[in-house]
Structures are given as C-alpha cells and as structure tokens.
Amino acid sequence: MSQQSRQILEPTDVQFTSGGLSCSAWLYRPLGDGPFPVIVMGHGLGGTKRMRLPAFAEQFAAAGYACLVFDYRHFGDSEGEPRQLLDIGRELEDWKAAVAYARSLDDVDPAKIILWGSSFGGGHVLSTAADDPRLAAVICQCPFTDGVASSLAMNPVTLLKLTVLALRDRIGSWLCARPVMVATAGRPGTTALMNAPDAYDGYLGIMPPDGGVPNHVAARFALDIIRYFPGRRTPQIRSPILFCVCDTDSVAPAKTTLRHASRAPRHEIKRYVDGHFDIYVGKAFERVVRDQLDFLRRTVPTN
Template sequence: MTHASITRRTFGLAVGATATLFNTGIAMAQTLTEQNQSKPPLKVSFPSGDGFVVANLYLPEGYDASRRYPAVAVGGSMSSVKEQMGGNYARELARRGIIALAIDYRNYGESSGIIRQYEDQESKAEDLSAALRFLKARSDVTATGILGVCTSGGTAMYAAARDPNVRALATVAGYFGDPEFMLKFFGGQEGVDRRIALGRAARKRYDETGVIETVFAYMPNDKTATSASPSEYYMDQTRGGGVRAWRNEFAVMAWEPWLAFNPVAQAPKVTAPTLIIHSDGAAFPEQARKVHDLLAGPKELYWSVGKHFDFYDQAPTVGDAADRVAAHFRAKLA
C-alpha cells in the first residue's frame, strides 16, 4: 500500500517548485547558530552521470581567494536534502577553516533525475565523486575528502573504495548495512523477498505508466514505511520535518537496490585515512564497529555520546563531532 504517487509530468513541476525552496533549513540552522549567523552559502551545480547535482558551497570564515583550503563534500541521511544535516555540517566545517559542499543527490531536492525519491547507492556514490571533481578543479583547494552523515556514511564507503580523489573520509552516526543486517532489520528472508517483489512490481508499473509509487520514508509504527522506528527529527516541524524542500517519500521501486546496500563489503577496499564517529545511542553501533575493523587504511574510531538524531542538529553533539572531523581533514588534506 502506498501513500502517494507521482508521474513523470508532475515530477517536472515539482522540481521547478523546489528550485525556489533551497534556503529552507532555518529552524535547524538556528539550533546551531542562534547567534552570529554565518554568510549564506553559494548555490552551485555540476554534472554527474546523466544529469547534474545542485549543492550549497560554504566558504571558510575570513576566506581568502589567494589561499588554499581542504575541501569536503557532505552527504546526509536517506531522502535528505542539502538544507538538513548535510548543510549543518558543511556550515560548521566552514567555520573551522574548510571549504564544504552540501549536496542534493540526483533524484532529490534540486538535483536532476526522473525517478524522484529513488534510493540508489551506486548513483549516490557517483554524485559524491562528481562533487570531489568539482572541488578539485578549484584553485583554492589543497585536497578533497568526504563527510557522510547517517546513510551517506555508508555511501561514502562506496566512493572511497574506488575514487582516489577521496584523500580522507569521515562518517558521523553512519548507517552501515550488509545482507545479514538487512535480514534482521526487515523481518528475515520473507520480509526481504516481499519488499523486492513490491519493488519490481512498482518498477513495472512505472515502465508502463510513468507513475512513481511511494511510501513514507520515515513514519513511526507504519510497517509500509522504509523506517517505522521513532523518527522525531523528521516528525518535528522545527527540525528536519520543517524543511520544505524535503519530502518524506521513498520510491517503492528502490526496494531492491536499497536492500542490496552493503557498505560493510566496501570497507576492506578503503585505504584513505578514515574517522568514524558513533555512539551507543546512534543507529546500529555494532555495524559501525564492524566497518571500522575492516578498513584497510589508517583509521580512528571516536565513541561519542548522544542519540542518533542529536548528531543531525543539536549544537553540543554536532559541535563536538565537527571539531573532530575538521581536525581530521585539516591534518589529512593539507
């Protein structure tokens, strides 16, 4: 059962509308920057795959075009847009002397893509690599890295496993799936098979009619949602739920690639220096430890405190994480 559907035509209208809504993360930003609001970011775009990515570029305070800075692409949670946690961290990194780029993945926010709200880690990894190419081409950049928050922590493993432009990597409250984990999380083989069947049927319907079936991405106690757990960050209109460019939707046809998401298998291929920040209160801490153990290069595991969503927008938790992430990138990307 789906809660919404869109067609190719209505998707085009929706994308046009979101172009006017890119600076909507006000409530969340105030959580971190109630005083001394920093300079607004620059909106940029660049090619990726068969389309383009739109991103917000945050320059360091006191930016000097004659200097060179570490530069980092930042991605957020599943279904997120650049005005949510990705923007929060990009802003905080810029305050700490780093050029930071918060992106809308293709099929989300202002970026291109026909199948809106479609979760595809291979495509997302391509977008992170495209972001690094964009940053590397700048004359004010020393070297490039990736910060992945929540799901993008896993996505970043895909990019880092294959892209030499990932000179350093950091994850905060990362979501790191593997087949064994997915079986447990989605009710065993029957639950996985049922969702794959739903996804294939939705894909068939899309191919035949152009209709994109969706379910809630986050909805407590809704078994049709991608995540039925308590999701206060998304349910709260003063936090992530109040960002108008964000849509609480997951394309049903994405079930198969979402269930195949396996950053744990990518970790042994990652040789870039990596910092993993997690806590007992963040999502699935045992998976974070597993990924850390498998990394092939220099690595650090910082065990913080706080609930999962505290890492998205709560000033003390984000500030502590940003301090450590910025120090990591300044050291590794000099």
C-alpha cells in the same frame, strides 16, 4: 554573529553535471587566500542538502575548509525524473561527479579533497573512497554499512509489506507507470523504510524550518538496499577515515559498523551514546562536530 562570520559562512549556488543531468550544490568558501581543502558533503536516505548539512558546513567553513554540499539527482534542487527515485548506482555516480567538480574549483587544493557522508551517504563515501586513493581524508557519520544488518533490524511484517510495494513499483517502472511511493520515515508499525521508535520524530527534527522535503521515495529501492554492502570495502580505503558511530543507532546497527570500521587500514573510531538522528542537533551535534574538526586539523591542516 559578526560580519566576518557571515561572510565566511555565506554559500554560493553552484551546479555540476552527473549522468547528463545537473546536480545542485552549495559552495562554502572561507575568507582569505586559498588554496583551501574542500569537504564534499552528501546526505542519507531520501535526504537533501537542506536537512542540517548547512550546520555542519558552517562549522567547517569557519575553521578554514571549503565545503561542497550537494543534492543527489532526483532529489532536492537537482534535476532528474521521476522525483524521489533513490538509485544506489546513480548516487555513487553523483559522488564521483561531485569530487571531480571539487577538484576543478579555483582556490581549492586538489590534493586536499575530503569526503563527509552521513547515514546512507556514510555508506556511499566508503564505496567512493575505496575507488579513489587520492582522497585526503574521509568522515563517515552513523554510516549505513550492511544491507542485511539494516534489513534485519526491521520488523519482518514491515519488511514483507515493503517488498510487496517495491515489487509493484519495479514492475510498474517497466510499464512506464507512475512510481509507487513509500514513506521514508514513519511511526512504529507503519510501512516505512525507517520506522524505529526514534525514526519519525528524528527525521522530522532535521527537516528545514520551512519543511518542503518530501517524506517518501520510490518503493523499488527496498529491493536494492538488502544487496548493498559498502562496509565490505573498508579494507580498500587508503585515506585516513573517521567513523562516528552511535551506540544506540536504530537504523545502522553499531555492532556491524564497528566490525567494518576496524578493517580500514587508517581508521579512527568515535562512539556516542546518542541515537541515529540525535547527532544532527543539540549537544550531540556539538560533540560530533568537535571530534570531526579535531580529526580534520590533524589529518588535513588548512595551512
């Protein structure tokens, strides 16, 4: 890699406030004079900014886009107790706080704010974009769109076990007990939020080389996911939006995603034969990044 490329891709540690707590983020700035378009990037269920998001941000920054890659409260380097508390309402607040922070940055064009979300974060960007017509564009990668569809994709026995753990955790939270944790990803037949055949290896495959990201979240989340339907908000999104859909997605069923995607007024859809975790790495990653850069250059040019 050239010295210029290293300078383009070197992130800066920054923080912004959400709900009175500090969210940790990396800011990637291209070389040259701004103002730059900026892509606000967040991960999926239980994920942190260290889980392959830098690979995407580096590609975008090299193409002239600033990137703000953040951790939700209670996860990664951000503040929040208890740790590993996955709360949909709080994560949506974090997205709005990240967008507000991005708009305040020097050398950034506040009229060129782009959202990029993957998996559960892909659902969050739908909700966030529906509330913010000023966004320049949205990229929605293998998105969670429908709580019922994702829940029905699970084995009924696993779903029952998750519900029992979730109830224990929710009741315990009322009594100030320690959270009851459940695995984020597990082998088929184990009790985990994701236990499809490709989930465990796929999830571990996007971990940072040094590990360090817990593979568990507070179980109470399982009571909330079935009532979350960000896909229903696509008709309200006025920004151009790219849906990157995996046809063999075992976590966010493609059929439901495509139905919701088609209802966005300014949608584009790219389909891939790959699975939910495949597009983060290897040739599948190269394909999806190429399509996303093409979308960005057409909808939010850097000059």
